[in-house]
Amino acid sequence: MLTCKEFDDFMLDYLEGGLPVWQKFMCWMHVKMCRECAYFVQKYRRVITLGKDAFQSPDGMLPDYVPEELVKAALAHRRSK
Amino acid sequence: MAFAPIAVDDVKATDFIGISEPQDIDFGDGELLECLRAGEEKCFETLVRNVGPQVLATAKRYLRSDAEAADCFQDTFLAVFQGIDRFEQRSSLRTWVRRITINQCLMRIRKQVRRKEESIEHLLPAFDEKGHRIENGGISQPSTISESLDSERLRSIVREKIGELPDDYRLVLLLRDIDGYTTSETAAILRIKSNAVKTRLHRARTALKSLLTPVLEQRECHANV
Incomplete structure (x- = not known):
């Protein structure tokens, strides 16, 4: 069986489906047998989701409009070149 | 770890347009593009108002200050206007602008004196x-x-x-x-x-x-x- 450290080395590829079948199986077995790594994977996945969500809300730094002075500055910047 | 050293001038804002990219919303049906290529001011304004929020949001996400994001916003649109003739429509205009925005942000980050960063x-x-x-x-x-x-x-x-x-x-x-x-x-x-x-x-x-x-x-x- 893989050690936790070995599993950690494979983890990214395991979660993204980039491992050959045998290694994938070894990782799957490790997660089934190791409570700490199972918990770690659960939290790791949660963090990926949180990262994506953080920038997708209406207030997630996507303004509905751009301040008028910035629009004007961009147009003026173009004219000046 | 550090970025591979590159000369800032080597990086063109319109690099990376050949990389495959997901389909994205496109608000133009070709008319806007033609109009932009003709250099009509009104069309540039339309572009700025349409993709401006996305450009600003992206710049704020990558850069660490609002002032830098505002400067990057202007530089991005200048690069877009200057590069519009080279836009090959292999992606939507919006996706292309996003690539340019990110590239402009990276150019700015590379120019900055690297601050001493804590180990993780x-x-x-x-x-x-x-x-x-x-x-x-x-x-x-x-x-x-x-x-x-x-x-x-x-x-x-x-x-x-x-x-x-x-x-x-x-x-x-x-x-x-x-x-x-x-x-x-x-x-x-x-x-x-x-x-x-x-x-x-x-x-x-x-x-x-x-x-x-x-x-x-x-x-x-x-x-x-």
């Missing part, structure tokens, strides 16, 4: 001599947030914690997890090897997990009360 080793998992995970390894900071977290507050904290990551890790995380570029696209954009992207991404996610764990545990605690 203490945020990475710990293992004993037999390779077993040491429980709670890398987690030590108590949360200072005392109130129950609503979703928007949580999103704000996540953005803040991503901002705390050193640039080498933060940029990979933003490109891969937030902007959805593939490993090879991210490698091309950052001019590093794919394996380096994978290593940095895994470390970035792990470090972010450690930074967020106290917050999440507290949130779950409140939810269970």
